Amino acid sequence: MPSLAESMDALRAIADSAPVSALASAFAANGHEFALVGGPVRDALLGRPVTDLDFTTSARPEETQRILETLSGSVWDVGRDFGTIAARVHGETVEVTTYRAEIYRDDSRKPEVTYGDTIEGDLVRRDFTINALALMLPELRLVDVSGGVEDLLAGVIRTPASPAVSFTDDPLRMLRAARFAAQLGFDVEAGTLAAMAEYADRLDIISAERIRDELVKLLSAPDPAPGIRLLVDTGLADRFLPELTALVTTQDDHGRHKDVYEHSLTVLRQAIELEIARRAPEETAPDLVLRLAALLHDIGKPATRRFERGGVTFHHHDVVGAKLAKKRLRELRFDNDTIKRVARLVELHLRFFGYSDQQWTDAAVRRYVRDAGEELERLHILTRADVTTRNRRKAERLEHAYDDIERRIAELAEAEELAAVRPELDGGQIMRLLGIPAGPLVGRAYRYLLEVRLDEGPIGAEAAEDRLRAWYAEQPEANPEANGA
Template sequence: MPSLSDSLDALRGIAESPAVAELAAAFGERGHEFALVGGPVRDALLGRPVVDLDFTTSARPDETRAVLDVVSTNVWDVGRDFGTIAAKVHGETVEVTTYRAEIYRDDSRKPEVSYGDTIEGDLVRRDFTINALALMLPDLRLVDVSGGIEDLLAGRIRTPGSPESSFTDDPLRMLRAARFASQLGFEIDVDTRAAMAEFAERLDIISAERIRDEFVKLMGSADPVPGIRHLVDTGLAERFLPELTALVATQDDHGRHKDVYEHSLTVLRQAIDLEISRRDSPTAAPDIVLRIAALLHDIGKPATRRFERGTVTFHHHDVVGAKLAKKRLRELRFDNDTVKRIARLVELHLRFFGYSDQQWTDSAVRRYVRDAGEELDRLHILTRADVTTRNRRKAERLEHAYDDIEQRIEVLSEAEELAAVRPELDGEQIMALLGIAPGPIVGRAYKYLLEVRLDEGLIGADAAEARLRAWHVEQGAEGRDD
C-alpha cells in the first residue's frame, strides 16, 4: 500500500477531475449528498489504477436523473430498480446509485431494494470493509464505518457486519470474496471463510448469469488460483462447477506427485504466463477462453479413471471432458461461441502428445492445424502449459518437440496456406469434371480430395483431376449420381 500522502493525492486528483468536480457541484447545489464510493476509493488507496467511477447519493433515482440531465446529454438507466443511473460526463462514464439497503429472501434470485438516508447506513450494507469506504464530495471527507482502512493495511477481506448476515443478504458475495483474494492478493478473514463454507448452499438461489459473470472476473485476475482454492475448499465450486471439485481426489496417470486438481492449477498458471508473454499489447484483455480451457482440460479424468495392470488410466478423457465442459458452460449461460471454443480446446489438448515421441509427417501437421482451426494459437499455449512433469529431461524433450511442431506449422503455412486448407477442386469443378448434378456424391468427392490435400499437400489441378476420375471409377459410380 502506498504512503498516506500518496493515497490522499490520488483521491484528490480524482475529486478535482472535470467530470467529478462538475458532478459534485451539481448534486451539492440541489442539496444532495454525493460521494465516490467502493472500488475506486479502495483502488486509489492501494495505488491501483482507478478504472470505473462509482458514486452514491442521498438523491432518489428520479432526482439523480434530473441532476444528470443538467450536466450531460447522454444519460441512461443502468438499473432503475436498483437505484442506479449512468451518464457520460466530460468523456467519463459514471454510475450514480441512491443510498440503499438490499437483501435476498430465502427463495429469491433477485435482491429486494429499499433506499437509505445516510452514507453510513449505505456503507454498512456493502459486501466487504475494503469496499465500504466513501469519499464525500466536494469536501474530501473520508468515511470508514467498519475498519476498512485497517483491513486494507492488513491485506484482509472481511464483511462490515457478521458474515452470516452478509452472505444471507447476498450469497454472491461469497464468490466475490474469492475473487478479491485473487485480484488483490489478500487473505480472507477466518470467520468470513468459515461462513462461506457454512452458507455455500445458499448460492443456489443466485442466477446462473450472475455466477458466470463473477467466475469470469475471477478468471481474468492476474492469478486466479488463490480464489479457485477458496471456492473448492469452502464447497462453493461444488454448487456451480462440481467437475472441478471432483478432480481433487483423482490421481494423475502416474499416480505419483500430484493429483489432477493440483496439476490443473499448475497448467492454468503456466497458461497465463505464456498468454502474457505472447500478447501483442501489454494492455490486452485476459484470454478467458484459454484460461477456462486450461482449468477444465482434465475434467474428463474422474469419469474415465480405470486401473489396468497396476496403472491408472484415463482413456478418452479428452473427448469426455469436452462434453462435460460444454454441458457445464451452457448451464452457466456462456455464449455458444465461447462454449464451442473451450470445448474444442479440451478435446484437442492431448493431440500433440500422441505424436510427441515420433517425427510428425506433413500430413499430421496439416491435420493438426485443420482440426485446431481458429484455436491454434490457444492450443499451442495449452499444450505447452500441460507439461508439468518434474522430470527435467522429459520436460525439455517435450518443449523441443513442440518447438519443432510450431516451426513445421510455420513453414508449411507459408508454402500451403494451412489456415485455409481445402481441396484443389471446388464443388463446381467436381460436378463439371464428373458430369454430375448436385447431390451426395459431390460431398463424398470433396471429402476424398480434402484427404488427398491433407496427406500429400498441393499436387496441382491436373493431378487432382486424375485422382478424382480414378476415385469415381473405383466407386462404381461412373456416369451416375446416387
C-alpha cells in the same frame, strides 16, 4: 500499499478531474450528498489503477436523473429498481446510485431494494470492509464505518456486518470474496471463510448468469488459483462447477507427486504466463477461452479413471472432458462461441503428445493445423502449459518437440498457405467435372480431395482432376448397373 499522503493525492486527483468535479458541484448545488464509493476508493488507496467511477448519493433516482440531464445529453437508466442512473460526463461513463439497503429472501433470486438516508447506512450494507469506503465530495472527507482502511493495510477480506447476515442477504458475495482474494492477493478472515462453507448452498438462489460473471472476473485475475482454491475448499464450486471438485481426489497417471486438481491449477498458471508472454502489445484483455480450457482440460479424468495392471488410466478423457465442458458452460449461460472454442481445445489438448517420440509426417502436421483451426495459437499455449512434470529431462524434451512442431507449421504455412487448407477443386468444379448435381456425393468427393491435400500437399488442379476421376470411377454412383441398380 502507498503512504497515506500518496493515497490522498490519488483521491484528490480523481476529485479534481473534470467529470467528478462537475458531478460533485451539481449534486451539492441541489442539496444532496454525493460520494465516490467502493472499488475506486479502494484501488486509489492501494495504488492500483482506477478504471470505473461509481458514485452514491442521497438523491432519489428521479432527482439523480434530472441532475445528470443538466450535465449530459446522454443519460440512461441502468437499473432504476436498484436506484442506479448512468451518464456520459466529460467523456467518462459514470454510474450514480441512491443510498440503499438490499436483502435476498429465502426463495428469491433477486434482491429487494429499499433506499437509505445516510452514507453510513449505505456502507454498512456493502459486501466487504475494503469496499465499504466512501470519499464525500466535494469536501474530500473519507468515510470508513467498519475498519476498511485497516483491513486494506492488513490484506484481509471480511464483511462489515456479520458474515451470516451478509451472505444470507446476498450469496453472490461469497464468490466475490474468492475473486477479491485472487485479484488483490488478500486473505479471507477466518469467520468469513467459515461462513462461506456454512452458507454455500445459499448460492443456489443466484442466477447462472451472475455466477458466470463472477467466475469470468475471477479467471481474469493475474493468478486465479487462490480464488479457485477458496471455491473448492468451501464447497462453493460444488454448487456450480462440481467437475472441478471431483479433480481433487483423481490421481495423475503415475499416482506420484500431484493430483489432477493441483495439476490443473498449475496448467492454468502456466497458460496465463504464456498468454501474457505471447500476446501482441496492443492486446490487454485476458483470454477467457484459453483460461477456461486450461482449468477444465482434465475434467473428463474422474469419469474415465480405470485401474489397470497396477496403474491408472484415463482413456478418452479428452473427448469426455469436451462433452462435460460443453454441458457445464451451457448451464452457466456462456455464449455459444465461447462454449465451442473451449470444448474444442479440451478435445484437442492431448493431440500433440507422442510427437516427441516419433516425428509426424507433413500430412499429420497439416491435419493438426486443420483440426485446430482458429484455436491453433491457443492450442500451442495449452499444450505447452500442460507440461507439469518434475522430470527436467522429460520437460525439456517436450519443450524442444513443441518448438519443432511450431517451426514446421510455420514453414508449411509459408509454403502452402496452411491456414486455409482446402482442395484444388471446389464444389462447383467437382459438379461440372463429374456431371453430377449438388448432393451428398459432392461432399464425399470434396472430402476425398481434402484428404489428398492433407496427405500430399498441393498437387495442382490438373492432377486433382485426374485423381477425382479415378476416385469417382470406383463409386457406386458411377456404375449403377454393376451395383444392381
